[in-house]
Amino acid sequence: MKTLTEFKASLNSAQPVSGLSAQLKSLWYDGKGDWHQAHAQVDHLNDLASAWVHAYLHRKEGDIWNADYWYGKAKQIRPNISLEQEWEQLVLQFL
Template identity: 55%
Template sequence: MADKDHFKNTTISGQMPEELSIPLQALWHDGKGDWKTAHDLIDHLDDRVAAHVHAYLHRKEGDLWNAGYWYKRAGKPVPDQSLEEEWEELVQLYLSTT
């Protein structure tokens, strides 16, 4: 996977890139507008990366208490940027670490 712009374009084309980590798969589904599939993928995972994506998903859902819980589990502050900006930052961050 080259970069977040390419990743974002794949959500438009509907062709999920191969060999994405589960957190990136969740972000991909969320980018396509499928919050439920994104949440179902990440909900059972326990590591900090999954907690970070899980937090974002609950923030997007509007469940700020639950989002705060997951940001704390991820060791991350609750962001004050837009959801779109956070999605792009998460994609960029986790593309660069995989």
């Protein structure tokens, strides 16, 4: 899978395609509307990429304090864009 369009099309499947990174699998579940499963993919990981996705998920949840904590762990700044735009940017970052 190489494009955002292909990634979005995969959301029509019942399961994520094999071989996705934890970050992309998290974003896939989020794209399917399963926040808890998305969170479970990155919650236990300590790398910068997972922290960035983790931050986005807490921003989406509305827990801005927690989101900002994870943005800091990811060495990122909370963006001033829509959640949809951030989701797309993250998918493109990790494809």
